[in-house]
Amino acid sequence: xxxxxxxxxxxxxxxxxxxxxKDDLEDVIKNFFSxxxxxxxxxxxxxxxxEFIKFSKKQEGIxxxxxxxxxKISNEKIKEISKLFGEKTEVKTxxxxxxxxxxxxxTDDTILDASVKTQLNKLKQHLL
Amino acid sequence: MxxxxxxxxxxQKNIESFKKEINVxxxxxxxxxxxxxARLSGLEKCQSQEMIEFPGGVFGVALNLEExxxxxxxxxxxxxxxxxDVVKRTGKILSIPVGENIxxxxxxxxxxxxxxxxxxKTKDFYPLEKVxxxxxxxxxxxxxxxxxxxxxxxxxxxxxxxxxxxIGDRQTGKTALxxxxxxxQKGQNMKCIxxxxxxxxxxxxxxxxxxxEAGAMNYTTVVVAGASEPAPMAYLAPYAGVAIAEYFADKGxxxxxxxxxxxxxxxxYREISLLLRRPPGREAYPGDVFYLHSRLLERACNLxxxxxxxxxxxxxxxxxxxxxxxxxxxxxxxxxxxxxxFLETDLFFRGIRPALNVGLSVSRVGGDAQIKPMKKVAGSxxxxxxxxxxxxxxxxxxxxxxxxxxxxxxRGERVVELMKQAQYSPMKVEDQxxxxxxxxxxxxxxxxxxxxxxxEKEFLRFFNSSKQDILEKIKKGVWDSEFENQLKDACEExxxx
Numbered sequence: 156x157x158x159x160x161x162x163x164x165x166x167x168x169x170x171x172x173x174x175x176x177k178d179d180l181e182d183v184i185k186n187f188f189s190x191x192x193x194x195x196x197x198x199x200x201x202x203x204x205x206e207f208i209k210f211s212k213k214q215e216g217i218x219x220x221x222x223x224x225x226x227k228i229s230n231e232k233i234k235e236i237s238k239l240f241g242e243k244t245e246v247k248t249x250x251x252x253x254x255x256x257x258x259x260x261x262t263d264d265t266i267l268d269a270s271v272k273t274q275l276n277k278l279k280q281h282l283l
Numbered sequence: 284m285x286x287x288x289x290x291x292x293x294x295q296k297n298i299e300s301f302k303k304e305i306n307v308x309x310x311x312x313x314x315x316x317x318x319x320x321a322r323l324s325g326l327e328k329c330q331s332q333e334m335i336e337f338p339g340g341v342f343g344v345a346l347n348l349e350e351x352x353x354x355x356x357x358x359x360x361x362x363x364x365x366x367x368d369v370v371k372r373t374g375k376i377l378s379i380p381v382g383e384n385i386x387x388x389x390x391x392x393x394x395x396x397x398x399x400x401x402x403x404k405t406k407d408f409y410p411l412e413k414v415x416x417x418x419x420x421x422x423x424x425x426x427x428x429x430x431x432x433x434x435x436x437x438x439x440x441x442x443x444x445x446x447x448x449x450i451g452d453r454q455t456g457k458t459a460l461x462x463x464x465x466x467x468q469k470g471q472n473m474k475c476i477x478x479x480x481x482x483x484x485x486x487x488x489x490x491x492x493x494x495x496e497a498g499a500m501n502y503t504t505v506v507v508a509g510a511s512e513p514a515p516m517a518y519l520a521p522y523a524g525v526a527i528a529e530y531f532a533d534k535g536x537x538x539x540x541x542x543x544x545x546x547x548x549x550x551x552y553r554e555i556s557l558l559l560r561r562p563p564g565r566e567a568y569p570g571d572v573f574y575l576h577s578r579l580l581e582r583a584c585n586l587x588x589x590x591x592x593x594x595x596x597x598x599x600x601x602x603x604x605x606x607x608x609x610x611x612x613x614x615x616x617x618x619x620x621x622x623x624x625f626l627e628t629d630l631f632f633r634g635i636r637p638a639l640n641v642g643l644s645v646s647r648v649g650g651d652a653q654i655k656p657m658k659k660v661a662g663s664x665x666x667x668x669x670x671x672x673x674x675x676x677x678x679x680x681x682x683x684x685x686x687x688x689x690x691x692x693x694r695g696e697r698v699v700e701l702m703k704q705a706q707y708s709p710m711k712v713e714d715q716x717x718x719x720x721x722x723x724x725x726x727x728x729x730x731x732x733x734x735x736x737x738x739e740k741e742f743l744r745f746f747n748s749s750k751q752d753i754l755e756k757i758k759k760g761v762w763d764s765e766f767e768n769q770l771k772d773a774c775e776e777x778x779x780x
Contacts, residue, residue, distance in 0.1 A: 160314070160324075162351055261310075264310060264311065265307060266306070266307070266308045266309075266310050266369075267305055267307055268305065268306035273306055278301055281300075282294070282301075
């Protein structure tokens with residue numbers, strides 16, 4: 156059988172720890188890592204932890220978004236945007252002068268592209 | 284209004300009509316990349332066979348949709364794709380641009396010109412994968428494809444809409460036969476598509492040059508997935524070819540498509556399947572390798588009047604190893620097609636070219652499509668050849684033979700000799716009927732076997748110069764006892780000279 160993906164291990168870990176009491180937690184995690192060792196995927200532990208964080212955030216309804224803009228945007232604006240994605244939103248920002256103007260918002264599986272650069276590209280295609 | 288003003292006006296109009304909107308794109312990430320394939324995360328709403336855009340303008344196609352990941356093949360250079368790259372959905376099913384302009388061009392599987400003659404401007408798109416036409420749109424095969432090769436047109440006739448397999452070892456003239464068939468389509472109201480799968484680029488260049496020289500590129504399109512291109516290209520090339528064919532067939536035209544060859548396509552598909560971790564079966568081919576070929580060849584069709592009356596005739600080529608036609612892929616394709624043309628190394632080296640094994644070759648539906656005169660004359664030489672084959676082996680050991688057997692042997696030898704035909708010299712159907720009639724009625728029996736081909740040429744020159752009316756009648760399909768006598772008289776006349 157082929158090995159599971161990091162995301163699938165993360166799911167297992169999440170389900171194991173979800174109902175565990177505080178005292179058992181250490182044992183559960185120990186067990187999980189000995190399971191990983193048996194499966195020869197310990198070297199992927201980093202990925203699995205990353206996926207675990209992502210997955211547990213998703214389960215709790217926290218959404219991560221990344222806002223890319225050409226210049227620094229004010230905190231109020233960021234708050235305004237993040238509210239549109241729900242109450243529990245974690246925001247990362249990045250400045251990329253390449254996009255000329257406007258915004259690009261990335262969520263887990265979609266890109267909302269409202270940058271001037273893309274608009275110009277579209278206009279170019281429209282005119283040709 | 285001046286010219287400049289006009290330009291400015293139209294520009295303004297164009298810019299005004301441009302709508303500003305936010306691009307919403309669904310994305311995923313590359314988990315791993317292998318030879319020509321990639322495993323992707325995300326892309327939750329991705330469809331099967333959907334095109335996916337990788338960074339750098341490279342496209343891919345989603346083949347495996349799994350619980351957590353999507354397995355995709357990459358159409359193009361995959362060396363610059365790395366783990367973590369962002370991929371985008373396009374929402375388009377893999378399709379190829381088609382149009383009248385594609386005729387006479389050499390294209391790759393995405394319909395891009397690779398012959399250096401500039402871009403091809405087209406409007407329509409046809410999907411590579413499409414369910415074949417249904418029963419109610421089809422009609423039985425009834426019109427002939429004239430391949431211009433005597434032995435094929437007489438003994439293993441091919442009809443428009445038929446699927447006739449060309450099978451044989453390497454170096455037995457499979458491609459030569461197919462190219463001759465294309466060359467002979469000049470003036471036959473036929474569009475041709477030659478699909479080169481995993482062929483050497485030098486061979487493709489040679490074929491294109493030959494087709495150009497023969498004037499065949501005026502009605503031919505060449506689709507190429509070269510040997511140096513990754514496996515996904517070879518896998519998809521036949522589907523790209525048939526998509527172009529369907530465009531013309533839908534317009535009511537007749538199309539001849541040649542897949543050269545499907546063995547290499549099956550190899551490419553095996554490679555992709557193993558990389559995508561699909562379970563291997565016999566000879567390590569995946570379980571659906573039969574479906575790979577059946578869904579392709581099922582798209583050959585002869586449409587009825589209500590659906591435009593177009594047709595797609597398919598000539599797939601399969602290369603066997605050491606004459607083994609009972610291997611996996613050959614048996615599969617034999618069972619799908621409406622007959623096969625079997626070429627043999629032995630015959631090839633004995634100088635019988637085309638090296639066609641008459642005993643093992645069949646055409647299951649082409650008989651109905653032969654013109655009447657050809658049907659009449661072909662019947663008896665088929666018998667003569669069968670008797671000859673039986674006696675040939677037997678006669679090697681027997682010293683004394685009775686007159687009857689000797690006569691049959693002599694006739695057989697002459698028929699075999701007459702069926703030889705040089706490459707790139709297709710023959711008109713009326714000429715074929717005339718010479719076959721002559722040999723069948725014993726007019727060549729007193730001629731040395733070595734001389735047969737020379738006499739054949741003289742015979743045809745005689746008919747083409749002084750018996751035009753007879754050839755015209757054959758072409759029109761006239762055949763009755765009166766006409767037969769007329770033909771006999773003409774042969775007598777030739778003998779006297």
